[in-house]
Amino acid sequence: MPELDGTRVLVTGGSGFIGRRLVSALLAGGAEVVVADLVEHPDKAVECVVGDLCDPQVRQKVVTPGLDAVVHLAAVTSVLKSVSDPAGTYRLNVEATADLLELAREREVPAFVLASTNAVTGDVGSTPISEDLPPRPLTPYGATKAAGEMLLSAYAQSYGMHAASLRFANVYGPGMRHKDSFVPRLMRAAAAGKGVQVYGDGMQLRDYVHVDDIVQAVMLAWRVRHTGPLVVGSGRSVSVNDLIDAARQVTGAPIPVEHVPAKQGEMPAVVLDISRARALGYEPRHDLTTGMAGVWPDFSGDEEHT
Numbered sequence: 675m676p677e678l679d680g681t682r683v684l685v686t687g688g689s690g691f692i693g694r695r696l697v698s699a700l701l702a703g704g705a706e707v708v709v710a711d712l713v714e715h716p717d718k719a720v721e722c723v724v725g726d727l728c729d730p731q732v733r734q735k736v737v738t739p740g741l742d743a744v745v746h747l748a749a750v751t752s753v754l755k756s757v758s759d760p761a762g763t764y765r766l767n768v769e770a771t772a773d774l775l776e777l778a779r780e781r782e783v784p785a786f787v788l789a790s791t792n793a794v795t796g797d798v799g800s801t802p803i804s805e806d807l808p809p810r811p812l813t814p815y816g817a818t819k820a821a822g823e824m825l826l827s828a829y830a831q832s833y834g835m836h837a838a839s840l841r842f843a844n845v846y847g848p849g850m851r852h853k854d855s856f857v858p859r860l861m862r863a864a865a866a867g868k869g870v871q872v873y874g875d876g877m878q879l880r881d882y883v884h885v886d887d888i889v890q891a892v893m894l895a896w897r898v899r900h901t902g903p904l905v906v907g908s909g910r911s912v913s914v915n916d917l918i919d920a921a922r923q924v925t926g927a928p929i930p931v932e933h934v935p936a937k938q939g940e941m942p943a944v945v946l947d948i949s950r951a952r953a954l955g956y957e958p959r960h961d962l963t964t965g966m967a968g969v970w971p972d973f974s975g976d977e978e979h980t
């Protein structure tokens with residue numbers, strides 16, 4: 675946990691899944707936080723500027739002198755949406771990112787952390803993905819995140835900004851009821867007594883990382899003033915079929931599976947080499963089954979939804 679008293683941090687996308695968890699951790703550490711998001715933060719006590727970051731005026735308003743860091747999470751986050759709307763994806767994931775960086779430079783904000791993705795690397799089969807592989811993204815989502823990374827690299831080199839691009843794996847954890855990724859789909863299916871569609875044979879490997887491990891990595895990258903890309907995951911890949919088994923175990927539901935043809939741009943394997951993050955002090959703390967058990971109450975109705 676950084677010494678956060680007296681620090682002020684802008685979190686774009688701070689009302690989202692990862693953002694809410696990060697904002698809580700920053701506030702618990704004593705930081706002042708301002709959120710910029712299309713939607714209000716659920717905690718009314720959190721300072722929040724509601725607006726579209728594609729609007730230059732919104733960006734001007736939120737990047738203020740005196741900030742110690744910008745954590746930029748707001749993005750078009752869906753691969754499929756990026757394929758159907760590449761231009762809109764570019765406007766938010768590249769144009770807005772470029773302008774936020776420029777405002778950060780002008781207003782002397784010393785650190786910038788970008789939520790990137792291992793999708794920047796593209797398909798390398800089951801070769802472990804490290805920061806050293808060249809970016810070869812397969813979709814507008816991956817390409818726009820890679821472009822954001824390039825901009826951060828330039829701002830780090832040219833202006834001495836601490837600019838970290840954290841390449842998140844598939845993130846899961848409490849607070850993902852609004853998401854349409856595979857873990858919430860499994861949970862919704864279990865709660866409704868239904869099944870799920872699986873692209874291909876379900877043997878594709880993925881790295882699922884708990885949202886609190888992502889928060890840990892963001893705080894660490896900021897604290898150590900990391901600059902450049904950083905692969906952040908659990909470091910253990912499992913097959914989609916294994917994930918379904920874990921969901922069955924946690925929910926007690928049968929979750930039948932229908933296999934459908936794989937979508938374009940889907941990677942057959944994602945195996946992450948997290949040694950660089952580990953060398954900085956990152957250590958994933960959650961295993962998949964206990965982590966998934968923490969997601970289920972949001973969907974099962976066992977607990978009040980927050």
Ligand SMILES: NC(=O)c1ccc[n+]([C@@H]2O[C@H](COP(=O)([O-])OP(=O)(O)OC[C@H]3O[C@@H](n4cnc5c(N)ncnc54)[C@H](O)[C@@H]3O)[C@@H](O)[C@H]2O)c1
Nearest residue numbers: 687689690691692711712726727747748749789842844845
């Ligand atoms: N969740 C994952 O598995 C995962 C994996 C890799 C990378 N990431 C990256 O992490 C970041 C956060 O992801 P998340 O899962 O919390 O997503 P999320 O969709 O839950 O949160 C994104 C937030 O950004 C806000 N937002 C979107 N467009 C905006 C705009 N034009 N102006 C202002 N706010 C806007 C949304 O309202 C939302 O609150 C994203 O950049 C995403 O690409 C996530």
